[in-house]
Structures are given as structure tokens and as C-alpha cells.
Amino acid sequence: MKALRLYLWLVLIQVRSQMQYRVGFLLETLSVALGSIISFVTLALVLQKFEGIAGWSLGEVAFLFALVELSFGLMDMIFSGFDPDYFAAHTRQGTLDQYLLRPVSLTLQIFGSQFILRRLGRIFQGTLILVYAVQLVNIEWTVGKILYLPLVIAGMVLFFGGLFMLGATITFWTVERIEAVNILTYGGTELMSYPMTIYQDWMRRFFTYIVPAIFLNYYPSLYFLDRPDPFNMPFVVRFIAPVVGLGVFLAAYVFWRFGVRYYQSTGS
Amino acid sequence: MFFGASEFDITKAQAHNDATKRLSQVVIRVHDLHKYFQVPIRQRGRFSALRSLLVRRHRLVKAVNGVSFQIGRGELVGYLGPNGAGKSTTIKMLTGLLVPTHGEISVNGRIPWKQREEHVKSLGAVFGFRSTLWWDLPVIESLELLRYIYDVPLARFKDNLREFRKILEMDAFINTPVRSLSLGQRVRADVCAALLHDPSLLFLDEPTIGLDVVAKERIRQFILHANRQRGTTVLLTTHDLSDVEKMCQRVMIIDRGKLLYDGQLESLRQRFGGKRELVVELVDEEDQISIEGAIVTSRQGAQVMFQFDRDQISASELIQRISSNYRIRDLSVREPDLEATIRRIYEQRLLEDAV
Amino acid sequence: MRVYWEIAKRALSRQLTYRTATLAGLATNFYFGLLRAAVMAALYGARAQVDGISLQAAITYTGLAQSLIAVISLLGWFEVMRSINKGEISSDLLRPIGYFKFWLAQDLGKAAAQLALRGIPLMLGYALFFDILLPQTLWHWLAVFLALGLAVLLSFSWRFLVNLVGFWVTDATSIGRVVYIFSWFLSGFLMPLRFFPDWFVRLCYLTPFPHTINTIVEIYLGVLTPGQMLRALLLQLAWFVGLTLACSWVLRRGIRHLVIQGG
Incomplete structure (x- = not known):
């Protein structure tokens, strides 16, 4: 309980100090939203011209796209403190020490150390496109689908959050942030915006068995859109998104704890 | 030592x-x-x-x-x-x-x-x-x-x-x-x-x-x-x-x-402070100054700086010896400053065996 | 002139020392290239050609676009505005060299390093994965490199102009970010501009951005007639000259502003 209150307090501080630079905040929110809109408009124009991709209509691809955008935007805001770009500064400058000197969990403090509100731009944008996509494809909503949708989003937040945590932890060893992690995070959102059938087999296998991205957006979307599974996996894999997300997050968390212990044994 | x-x-x-x-x-x-x-x-x-x-x-x-x-x-x-x-x-x-x-x-x-x-x-x-x-x-x-x-x-x-x-x-x-x-x-x-x-x-x-x-x-x-x-x-x-x-x-x-x-x-x-210093300002400028138990390290007009070892001679005894030979206008005793002391310790590693 | 050559050389060798960053950047570009190529193949499906671009050409395009972003610094550049905001500009202005040329020399050195370390290796890597197209004649090769050079110059002038906003705005990076988003969209980095509706392409060509990536791509793929090629190169040159003139005008006003307001 205390932890939750403290977290909210720390987040509130972040939000308040970001609101102090109002023009900058608005412009940055705008730029984030704009980037997301432009990617989508490009996609929409091209899909219209080519009449869909791999048998998926514009609306269906927009659904995939929006779900990832929305989830990644949420994650990017909540996990801002673990964003390797920001976190690398901690390991480089040794500012982690000040958190370790306080009698509160380090993980909680890192969560509370950054809360980038301008990511709202992306969340807002994702929601808008999701609404548009749902209009286009006429999803047959059932109770199951309505209940499952937030769980899928939560699963993706945990999945991408885990990747952020992984990227942050690696900086304990490398000091500099590793740009290659961006392949999984930012590259992951791009990958997950399209039906998985378009990728070569080795790539799809990688994102099934090594980094299980396929279960987070593609398979749940097959369920929402009532599409058949071209890869003939068991039906149940449409519903494991939250479990997979949680699993990735927990694995990353264990690695993070290990990294913190390593940091304490080597110092900066 | x-x-x-x-x-x-x-x-x-x-x-x-x-x-x-x-x-x-x-x-x-x-x-x-x-x-x-x-x-x-x-x-x-x-x-x-x-x-x-x-x-x-x-x-x-x-x-x-x-x-x-x-x-x-x-x-x-x-x-x-x-x-x-x-x-x-x-x-x-x-x-x-x-x-x-x-x-x-x-x-x-x-x-x-x-x-x-x-x-x-x-x-x-x-x-x-x-x-x-x-x-x-x-x-x-x-x-x-x-x-x-x-x-x-x-x-x-x-x-x-x-x-x-x-x-x-x-x-x-x-x-x-x-x-x-x-x-x-x-x-x-x-x-x-x-x-x-x-x-x-x-x-x-x-x-x-x-x-x-x-x-x-x-x-x-x-x-x-x-x-x-x-x-x-x-x-x-x-x-x-x-x-x-x-x-x-x-x-x-x-x-x-x-x-x-x-x-x-x-x-x-x-x-480890080493030697202390006594700065004396004399009334007259002297050509030759020498006092037993201390050495003159510098002279500037009537101002003379003595260095002495506290184990050999006390400050009061030294002053007494000087005043019996020369007329003193002003004087002050300088403690060796801590920085120099500690620098000596680092440089000469005086304490390595002592601890 | 010699001093700028030295500055450019320094900038180049500095880039060469960031080896791990370069390698990581290369990997990222390559990954995104693979994704876009897969998307392209799926979009084409059974189509042989779309708007005069074959699937092979479209896949070559995805590689080109990824090779070019680092060379042309398309994703944004904020150094000058940061130097203005931090007040470092005062000491830069004390140097007996032109401020614009000083930064241009650095940018050219950086671009050369990016071409050698990221642009060319990426295309070579692409050639291993895909059956990519090459420019058809020696003239095309020459034109490609000429267009690339002009694109770097043009892109620099544009970015420099954006950076000069720093004279009047204290935290100009947020403005820069908004502006740069437009430039990568309109440059033809996300998709070949030919795929878009005509009215939209015409709109794009009212801005300097298509003259960076899209022009190089179209010359490389050989979809332009010799006359169109010449016209494209001349347009690049015109934009570069125009933007450079704009830079020098704004820079003069900025410095006057700085002198009067006192940084």
C-alpha cells in the first residue's frame, strides 16, 4: 500500500514538472502523435492502392497497427524509467546510488523516476486508429472479446516493458545503451503491425520461439477478427497473450535483479 | 625515525x-x-x-x-x-x-x-x-x-x-x-x-x-x-x-x-609534523645570526625565520636564547600545517609499517 | 578552404571511432530493411509492376532508403540549436571561419563516414539477401553519386535552417522534432512517392524533401528519362542554393538578435 502511494507520489512529481514547460510539452506530444499519424496515413494510402496485404484488408491491418501503437504508447509512458536511452545515463553517471541509499525498493524508484507524459500522444493516436479500425472491419463483439481486449493490451505492455527492462539491465555491463535493443522494441512494433504470414520462415520462427512476439498481437487479432490460423497452431494460442507478456516481463525482472546485484558487486 | x-x-x-x-x-x-x-x-x-x-x-x-x-x-x-x-x-x-x-x-x-x-x-x-x-x-x-x-x-x-x-x-x-x-x-x-x-x-x-x-x-x-x-x-x-x-x-x-x-x-x-618554525622580527638588521638548537631558514630584512625541533628545544627556551643576543620587536610560532604533514605521509609512506 | 577540409577530415575520423554504435546502427537499418522488403513483397503479391516499379526495384528501394537515412541525417539533427541554447555559439563565432561552412564541413565529413560505414555495407549486405537492381549505365552511376552529394548538401542547409530557430526559442528541440517528422514523411523514406496519389506527390514536390531520398531512388532505379534526370539534379541544386541563401539571411538576423539580446 505504501509502495503504491509512493509510486503515485513520484509519478505526480514527474507529471507536475513536465507541465512546467507547457509549450515544450504540447509540441512534444504533438510530435509523438504526428509520427504515429503519419506512419498510419502512409500505411493506409498504400494499402488502399494495393487493396490490402496478404489477404488482410486495410481495416484488419489497422486493427493490428492500432493495438500495438496503443500498447506500446502505454508501456512507453509507464516504463519510461527503464527506457534504455534514459537508464543508460544512470549507469554512466552513477546516479543509481542515490536510489540505493533510500529504504525503498529500487525497482519501484526506477518506475517512479520517469513518467513521460507526452507519450499520451501515441496512446491517444492508437485509440483513435483502433476505433477507426473497428468501424472498418465490423468485428462481431462477444463478451469474451470485450473482456479479452484489455488483457491483450496488458500483455503487450508487459512484453514491451520487459524488453525495456532487458535493455536497461544490459547497460550495467555495457554502460552505453545498446542500440540493437531497439530492434526488438521499436522494430517489434513495426513487425507486429503486419500479419505474420508476410515474413520469411526463419524470421517468423525467431519471433515465435525466441522472442514470442507472435502470440501478443497476431494470434489475439486472429481471434478478434475471426480469421483462420495459417500456421495450424492449437486454437488456444490465441488466448495466451497475457501469460506470454507476463512471462517475458518476469524473465526480464529476474535478469534485472541479477543485473542490480552485478552492479553492486562492481560499482561504477 | x-x-x-x-x-x-x-x-x-x-x-x-x-x-x-x-x-x-x-x-x-x-x-x-x-x-x-x-x-x-x-x-x-x-x-x-x-x-x-x-x-x-x-x-x-x-x-x-x-x-x-x-x-x-x-x-x-x-x-x-x-x-x-x-x-x-x-x-x-x-x-x-x-x-x-x-x-x-x-x-x-x-x-x-x-x-x-x-x-x-x-x-x-x-x-x-x-x-x-x-x-x-x-x-x-x-x-x-x-x-x-x-x-x-x-x-x-x-x-x-x-x-x-x-x-x-x-x-x-x-x-x-x-x-x-x-x-x-x-x-x-x-x-x-x-x-x-x-x-x-x-x-x-x-x-x-x-x-x-x-x-x-x-x-x-x-x-x-x-x-x-x-x-x-x-x-x-x-x-x-x-x-x-x-x-x-x-x-x-x-x-x-x-x-x-x-x-x-x-x-x-x-x-609527523616535523619541525616547527619561529618567525622573529628584530629591531635591528643583523649581519650574522646564529642560535644553538635552531637553524635560520630565511631572512628578509629584519625578519628572520628559525626552524627547530620540538624534541631538542622548547619554543620558550629558543626565544630566551634569541632575546639574550638580539633585540626582538615581534615574534610568532608556526605549527607545521596539516596539509604539508599529510603530504609527507603520502610521499614518504611513513606509516606503512607503523600500522 | 584548407581549414574546412581539415574540419571535414576530423569529423570523418571521429565517426570512424564510434565502431560499436555504427555496427548497431547497421544492424538496426538492416532489420528494418528486411521488414520493409517483406512488406513490399506481400503488397506486390502477384503483381509484376506497379507505377513503373517492379518488385525487384521496390525491394532495392527498401535497401536504399535504409542506407540513405544515416548519410542524409534524415532523422533529425539538433547540434546547432543546442550550441546556440547553451551559449557555445559565442566562442564558435570568435573563430575566423564561416559559421555555416564550419558546420557544413563537419556534416560532409560525417556523411562520408556514414556512407562508407553504413550506406555501402548495407547495400552489400542486401545484395546477399536479395537480387537487387544496380544502376544500368555508367551515366546512371555518376548521376546517383551526384544526386547523393546534392542531397547531402540540401539536407544540411535545411537542417541548419531549422536549427537557427534556436536563436529565438530557448528549447527548440521540440519544434525541430515536429518539423523533422514531416521531412522524413515527405522525402519518400517510408514508401516510394510514386505509390501515392498524384495530388499528394505534387504537394510533396513543393517542398525540398523529395529531392533528398526520392530523387536518388528514382535515378538509381532508372525510372527517369535523361531529361528528367537532368531536371531533377538541377532542382536539387536550386533548392540547395535557395536554402543556403535563406540560412545566411536568417543567420545574420540571428546573430544580430544575439548581440542585441545578449545570448
Whole structure:
């Protein structure tokens, strides 16, 4: 309980100090939203011209796209403190020490150390496109689908959050942030915006068995859109998104704890 | 060595006496502490980047190499050493930020890094050049947040804050965001924050670095206040020896990972201070000046500087000898300054075998 | 002139020292290239050609676009505005060299390093994965490199102009970010502009951006007639000259502003 209150307090501080630079905040929110809109408009124009991709209509691809955008935007805001770009500064400058000197969990403090509100731009944008996509494809909503949708989003937040945590932890060893992690995070959102059938087999296998991205957006979307599974996996894999997300997050968390212990044994 | 055997015995006995007194209430116990770092060696020559990617060669740096000491409740100890001597590494291990390679640490009966959250509840820390406060928050709000983090009862918090605000003269900037504070104000706020939860232990790493004389003095007064009135045990690293002279009775000197000295400041001065100086201004300019038991090191008109050894001759006896031969207008005795003393210790490694 | 050559050389060798960053950047570009190529193949499906671009050409395009972003610094550049905001500009202005040329020399050195370390290796890597197209004649090769050079110059002038906002706005990076988003969209970095509706392409060509990536791509793929090629190169040159003139005008006003307001 205390932890939750403290977290909210720390987040509130972040939000308040970001609101102090109002023009900058608005412009940055705008730029984030704009980037997301432009990617989508490009996609929409091209899909219209080519009449869909791999048998998926514009609306269906927009659904995939929006779900990832929305989830990644949420994650990017909540996990801002673990964003390797920001976190690398901690390991480089040794500012982690000040958190370790306080009698509160380090993980909680890192969560509370950054809360980038301008990511709202992306969340807002994702929601808008999701609404548009749902209009286009006429999803047959059932109770199951309505209940499952937030769980899928939560699963993706945990999945991408885990990747952020992984990227942050690696900086304990490398000091500099590793740009290659961006392949999984930012590259992951791009990958997950399209039906998985378009990728070569080795790539799809990688994102099934090594980094299980396929279960987070593609398979749940097959369920929402009532599409058949071209890869003939068991039906149940449409519903494991939250479990997979949680699993990735927990694995990353264990690695993070290990990294913190390593940091304490080597110092900066 | 240049000091007499009798005096050596006295300091030793005194140190022993202090030690037994302290042992009854030891709060920090460090035994045979080691901390080694693996530092990668930069390779040169062709394909050096590729080679260092494949095979990393390392050099073992022994930052702390077999240090033992004990600190009793209520002591105020200065921890000195040149850059890279191992001071910060020791402090980091004591605060639980670093895990030792080898050796034992117990602080308040706990092993710092094993019970980090419990451990840091009972300590305060100030790292001079780095603030632990929230950049965009007014000082008072940072302090209130810390009250929540450390579970300080409200009444206690209010009492402490009232007291600290007065001594540190914080009223003028208590509502100012930390980012707009001057360095002196920021350090004062940080020191205040470090003590609000009544820690039994206070670690200060270069608390006065970069401050002006007035701000330094205020910080020192506050540290002394905390130490004397509240019985807070203080361990302080500094480069500024006037910090040590004004606050500490006991000093520990570390260099290249080894403890060179641990004892009273006064006996350090006596043992390694070297020769004292007497500056005399004579009424008349003399051509030839010589006094038994002292040598003339410089002359400027009527002003003459003598150097003498306190074991050979006392200051009063020397003055007597001079005044019986020459007419004196003014005089002053100069203690060897601490900085030179400590420099001598580093340079000549005088204490390596003594500890 | 010699001093600028030295500055450019320094900038180049500095880039060469960031080896791990370069390698990581290369990997990222390559990954995104693979993704876009897969998307392209799926979009084409059974189609042989769309708007005069074959699937092979479209896949070559995805590689080109990824090779070019680092060379042309398309994702944004904020150094000058940061130097203005921090006040470092005052000491830069004390140097007996032109401020614009000083930064241009650095940018050219950086671009050369990016071409050698990221642009060319990426295309070579692409050639291993895909059956990519190459420019058809020697003239095309020459035109490609000429267009690339002009694109770097043009992109620099544009970015420099954006950076000069720093004279009047204290935290100009947020403005820069908004502006740069438009430039990568309109440059043809996300998709070949030919795929978009005509009215939209015409709109794009009212801005300098298509003259960076899209022009190079179209010359490389050989979809332009010799006359169109010449016209494209001349347009690049015209934009570069125009933007550079604009830079020098704004820079003069900015410095006057700085002198009067006192940084």
C-alpha cells in the first residue's frame, strides 16, 4: 500500500514538472502523435492502392497497427524509467546510488523516476486508429472479446516493458545503451503491425520461439477478427497473450535483479 | 625515525585506551576489507577494436586492500586520502552500495548490502557534488516526500525541520525548486535531508567541496551540532583539511587501498609534523645570526625565520636564547600545517609499517 | 578552404571511432530493411509492376532508403540549436571561419563516414539477401553519386535552417522534432512517392524533401528519362542554393538578435 502511494507520489512529481514547460510539452506530444499519424496515413494510402496485404484488408491491418501503437504508447509512458536511452545515463553517471541509499525498493524508484507524459500522444493516436479500425472491419463483439481486449493490451505492455527492462539491465555491463535493443522494441512494433504470414520462415520462427512476439498481437487479432490460423497452431494460442507478456516481463525482472546485484558487486 | 621512543609509547598507550573505550559501543566494524575491480585494458595497434571485442584483457585494481577499523558510537572521524586512494569505495561498501570482494563489514550489527533497505533506514548520506533531492521540487516538498519514504513521525519531522532550518538558515530558499538553488544552498538542503530521519550514522563524501568560506562554516557547525547534540556517528571524507581540523578528533588516512594511519589528529601532528618554525622580527638588521638548537631558514630584512625541533628545544627556551643576543620587536610560532604533514605521509609512506 | 577540409577530415575520423554504435546502427537499418522488403513483397503479391516499379526495384528501394537515412541525417539533427541554447555559439563565432561552412564541413565529413560505414555495407549486405537492381549505365552511376552529394548538401542547409530557430526559442528541440517528422514523411523514406496519389506527390514536390531520398531512388532505379534526370539534379541544386541563401539571411538576423539580446 505504501509502495503504491509512493509510486503515485513520484509519478505526480514527474507529471507536475513536465507541465512546467507547457509549450515544450504540447509540441512534444504533438510530435509523438504526428509520427504515429503519419506512419498510419502512409500505411493506409498504400494499402488502399494495393487493396490490402496478404489477404488482410486495410481495416484488419489497422486493427493490428492500432493495438500495438496503443500498447506500446502505454508501456512507453509507464516504463519510461527503464527506457534504455534514459537508464543508460544512470549507469554512466552513477546516479543509481542515490536510489540505493533510500529504504525503498529500487525497482519501484526506477518506475517512479520517469513518467513521460507526452507519450499520451501515441496512446491517444492508437485509440483513435483502433476505433477507426473497428468501424472498418465490423468485428462481431462477444463478451469474451470485450473482456479479452484489455488483457491483450496488458500483455503487450508487459512484453514491451520487459524488453525495456532487458535493455536497461544490459547497460550495467555495457554502460552505453545498446542500440540493437531497439530492434526488438521499436522494430517489434513495426513487425507486429503486419500479419505474420508476410515474413520469411526463419524470421517468423525467431519471433515465435525466441522472442514470442507472435502470440501478443497476431494470434489475439486472429481471434478478434475471426480469421483462420495459417500456421495450424492449437486454437488456444490465441488466448495466451497475457501469460506470454507476463512471462517475458518476469524473465526480464529476474535478469534485472541479477543485473542490480552485478552492479553492486562492481560499482561504477 | 625522528621521534623519541618515549613519546611513541605514550601515543600508543593513548590509542589503546581510546580503543578500549570505543569497543564498548562499536557501530562500524570493518575487518580485513578488500575490494578489487577488473579494469579492461585498452589495446592498441591494428584491429585493436576487433581484438578487444573478442578477447578482453583485464587489469586487477585493488581499490581497497585489507582495511580494518572500528568506529564507536558518537565518534566523528575524518577519512583522508588522495584521489583514487579507496575512500569512496570504502564508503560505498559501508553504505551497502558495493559488495566487498573479501572481508567483513558490520554496521549497526547488519551486513550492509545484504539487508539494504533495513540498513539505509538508519543512515544518512551526503555526496557533495550530487544532490539526492528532486530537481524540480521545492526543497520543502522534497523533504516531505523523504519523510514519507523514511516513515518519520510527523511531530518528530516538524521538530527536526524547525531546528535544522534555523541552524542551516534555510528559510530563504525552502520554497525554491532545487534546480534554482546555489551550490551552497543545495548542499545545505541535502545535509538537512540526510538527517531528518534521525539516522544514527552519517556518511559525508566531500560535503564542502566547491563551497565558499561562509557556507563551509555553516555546514561544519551543523555537522558538529548533529554529532554533539544528537550523538550521530559521522564518517567524513574530504580534501579540505580545515574540515578535519575544525571537526575531527580522529583521522584515518588511506592510500593505495591501505590504511596508513588511524588515530588522534593531535598525535598525528606531533608524530609527523616535523619541525616547527619561529618567525622573529628584530629591531635591528643583523649581519650574522646564529642560535644553538635552531637553524635560520630565511631572512628578509629584519625578519628572520628559525626552524627547530620540538624534541631538542622548547619554543620558550629558543626565544630566551634569541632575546639574550638580539633585540626582538615581534615574534610568532608556526605549527607545521596539516596539509604539508599529510603530504609527507603520502610521499614518504611513513606509516606503512607503523600500522 | 584548407581549414574546412581539415574540419571535414576530423569529423570523418571521429565517426570512424564510434565502431560499436555504427555496427548497431547497421544492424538496426538492416532489420528494418528486411521488414520493409517483406512488406513490399506481400503488397506486390502477384503483381509484376506497379507505377513503373517492379518488385525487384521496390525491394532495392527498401535497401536504399535504409542506407540513405544515416548519410542524409534524415532523422533529425539538433547540434546547432543546442550550441546556440547553451551559449557555445559565442566562442564558435570568435573563430575566423564561416559559421555555416564550419558546420557544413563537419556534416560532409560525417556523411562520408556514414556512407562508407553504413550506406555501402548495407547495400552489400542486401545484395546477399536479395537480387537487387544496380544502376544500368555508367551515366546512371555518376548521376546517383551526384544526386547523393546534392542531397547531402540540401539536407544540411535545411537542417541548419531549422536549427537557427534556436536563436529565438530557448528549447527548440521540440519544434525541430515536429518539423523533422514531416521531412522524413515527405522525402519518400517510408514508401516510394510514386505509390501515392498524384495530388499528394505534387504537394510533396513543393517542398525540398523529395529531392533528398526520392530523387536518388528514382535515378538509381532508372525510372527517369535523361531529361528528367537532368531536371531533377538541377532542382536539387536550386533548392540547395535557395536554402543556403535563406540560412545566411536568417543567420545574420540571428546573430544580430544575439548581440542585441545578449545570448
